[in-house]
Amino acid sequence: MAATAVLLHPTTPPDYHRIISPTLQIPSNPQVSIPVGILACQRDPLLRQINTTVVSCNVSQPAAAPSGKKTKKAVLTPTLPSDPILEVILHDTVIFPEGGGQPTDTGIITTEEGKVWSVVQAKRHGGQGVHYVQVKDGNLESAIQAFTPGSKVIASLDEAGYDRRYDHMSMHTSQHLLSALLETRLNLPTLSWSLTSYPQPCYVEIPRGMSPEEILSIQTEANRLVFEGRKVHIEVEELDRDKERPVEVLESGRAVGRGLPEDYTGGVKRVVIIDGVDKNPCCGTHLPSLHNLQVFLLPHTDALSRSSTTSARLYFLAGPRLIAHTISTHKHLVDTSTILSCGAPLVPERVSQVVEERKKAEKRVGDVETELAKYISRDLLSALSESSEAVFKKHIHRTDDSTNPLGFLSSIASALTAGVLPEMKPHVIILSSSSSVQTSAATTVVLVSGSDDKLVKAAGDALRARLGVKGGGKGQKWSGKFTGVWKESKESATVAGILKEINQ
Numbered sequence: 013m014a015a016t017a018v019l020l021h022p023t024t025p026p027d028y029h030r031i032i033s034p035t036l037q038i039p040s041n042p043q044v045s046i047p048v049g050i051l052a053c054q055r056d057p058l059l060r061q062i063n064t065t066v067v068s069c070n071v072s073q074p075a076a077a078p079s080g081k082k083t084k085k086a087v088l089t090p091t092l093p094s095d096p097i098l099e100v101i102l103h104d105t106v107i108f109p110e111g112g113g114q115p116t117d118t119g120i121i122t123t124e125e126g127k128v129w130s131v132v133q134a135k136r137h138g139g140q141g142v143h144y145v146q147v148k149d150g151n152l153e154s155a156i157q158a159f160t161p162g163s164k165v166i167a168s169l170d171e172a173g174y175d176r177r178y179d180h181m182s183m184h185t186s187q188h189l190l191s192a193l194l195e196t197r198l199n200l201p202t203l204s205w206s207l208t209s210y211p212q213p214c215y216v217e218i219p220r221g222m223s224p225e226e227i228l229s230i231q232t233e234a235n236r237l238v239f240e241g242r243k244v245h246i247e248v249e250e251l252d253r254d255k256e257r258p259v260e261v262l263e264s265g266r267a268v269g270r271g272l273p274e275d276y277t278g279g280v281k282r283v284v285i286i287d288g289v290d291k292n293p294c295c296g297t298h299l300p301s302l303h304n305l306q307v308f309l310l311p312h313t314d315a316l317s318r319s320s321t322t323s324a325r326l327y328f329l330a331g332p333r334l335i336a337h338t339i340s341t342h343k344h345l346v347d348t349s350t351i352l353s354c355g356a357p358l359v360p361e362r363v364s365q366v367v368e369e370r371k372k373a374e375k376r377v378g379d380v381e382t383e384l385a386k387y388i389s390r391d392l393l394s395a396l397s398e399s400s401e402a403v404f405k406k407h408i409h410r411t412d413d414s415t416n417p418l419g420f421l422s423s424i425a426s427a428l429t430a431g432v433l434p435e436m437k438p439h440v441i442i443l444s445s446s447s448s449v450q451t452s453a454a455t456t457v458v459l460v461s462g463s464d465d466k467l468v469k470a471a472g473d474a475l476r477a478r479l480g481v482k483g484g485g486k487g488q489k490w491s492g493k494f495t496g497v498w499k500e501s502k503e504s505a506t507v508a509g510i511l512k513e514i515n516q
C-alpha cells in the first residue's frame with residue numbers, strides 16, 4: 013500500500029480563550045467593532061479567515077515622515093506604499109494590529125464583489141484595530157464604495173501573512189516562557205524585549221550578563237517544558253485601571269517591561285497563561301501550547317552600556333526562525349569547509365591557521381619590499397652620481413597589485429633621500445605604480461621626490477595640469493592619483509616630457 017500523508021491545519025482548542033468575568037461580552041452587533049483584546053486573532057490565533065462586516069472606512073492621511081534616526085520599530089513595520097490607503101475598521105478580524113512588542117500582521121480583505129485588497133499594516137487606534145488597505149489602482153471613489161459600512165467582507169491571513177504571524181507567535185510565546193524562567197530560576201527580570209525582523213534572533217534585555225552554564229540550564233528547562241507541550245490559554249475580563257499595579261522599577265531606575273499603553277481604550281484586561289509556568293498581561297497572539305516550539309539560546313550575552321546602568325541582551329530563536337537559522341549557519345559552515353578542504357569540525361583550527369599564515373606572509377612581503385626598495389634606490393643613486401646633466405631626472409613606472417602601492421614607492425623615495433650625499437647634483441624622480449588590470453576606473457599612484465622644493469613643486473604642478481593627477485605635497489615630496497588606463501606610449505611619454513621641461 014502506498015504511503016500517504018495528510019496535512020492537517022492545526023486548530024485552537026475550545027478552552028484556549030476564557031472569559032472569566034460574567035459581565036464581559038463579545039459584541040455581536042455587526043455595526044460595532046469588537047475591541048482589541050478580544051478580537052478573533054486573539055481568541056483563536058490559528059484562525060486564518062473570518063466573515064465579517066465593515067464598520068467604518070476613512071481615507072488615511074499620511075503621517076509626516078519621522079525625523080532623526082529610525083526607531084527599531086521602523087525595521088519591522090512594512091513600509092506603506094505610495095498608493096492611497098484606506099483605514100478600515102471591521103466588526104471582527106484575524107489580522108492582528110501591532111501591540112505588546114508584537115509587530116503588525118499583513119493580510120487580505122475580500123469585498124462583496126470578490127475583489128481582493130491588501131492589508132499592508134494593522135494598528136490599534138485607542139481600542140480599535142484599524143486595517144491599512146492599499147488602493148492599488150488609485151481609484152479612491154470605488155474603493156470607498158467597496159468598503160461602505162455594513163457591507164460584508166472576508167478578512168484573511170494569506171500564505172505570506174500566516175507565515176509572518178506564525179513566526180511572530182513562535183517568538184512571542186517563547187519570550188514569555190524564557191522571561192518566566194529567567195525571573196523564577198535566576199531572579200533576572202526582563203527589562204525589555206525585541207521581536208526583530210525575520211530571520212534575526214530576537215532578544216530579551218536583562219540586568220546582567222549570564223554565564224554559559226546559566227544559559228544552558230535555562231535552555232534545557234525551557235525545552236523540557238516544550239517537550240511536555242505545556243498548554244497556553246488566555247483569560248480576559250473587564251479592565252479596571254485603578255486595580256492595575258504600576259510597572260516595577262529597579263534600583264537602577266530601569267522599568268521592568270512596559271505597562272498597559274496609556275492610549276488603550278478597549279476596556280479589556282487580557283492575561284496570557286502558560287500552565288504552571290507564567291501568567292502575564294499581554295495583548296499579543298500566542299500559540300495554544302509550547303508543543304514543537306524548541307527554544308535555542310545563543311550561548312552568550314551582549315553587554316549594553318547606558319548612561320548610568322549596564323544591562324545585557326540574551327538572544328533566542330524558536331519555531332520557523334530556528335530552522336532558518338540552522339539552515340543558514342550550516343550553509344556558511346559547509347561553504348567555508350569546502351573552501352578550506354576540511355571537515356566542518358576542523359574549520360576553526362584551519363581558519364586560525366590561515367590568519368596566522370597571512371600575518372606572517374604580510375610581514376615577509378613588508379621585509380622584502382624594504383629590501384627591494386634599497387636596491388632600486390641604490391641603482392638610482394649610482395645613476396645620479398654618474399650623471400653629467402645639471403639636474404638628474406628619472407621616471408620609474410611599476411606594475412604592482414599591492415593594496416598599498418604608495419607605501420612601496422615611499423620606501424624607495426626614503427631610501428633614496430637617505431643615500432644622497434651633499435656633493436651630489438640636484439635631482440627630481442617621478443615614481444608611478446599601476447595595477448595589472450587596467451580599466452577606466454583603475455588608479456595609478458604617482459610620487460615625486462627631489463632634492464629641493466622648487467623642482468618637486470614644478471613636477472607636481474605639471475602632473476596635475478598635463479595628466480589630471482589629483483594630489484599635493486610639501487617640501488621634497490609630492491604624491492597623487494591618476495584615474496584611467498596608464499599607457500607607456502601616452503602617460504609615461506607625457507611624464508618624460510614633463511621631466512625634460514623641468515629646469516632649475
Ligand SMILES: [Zn+2]
Nearest residue numbers: 112294295296
Ligand atoms: Zn507578551
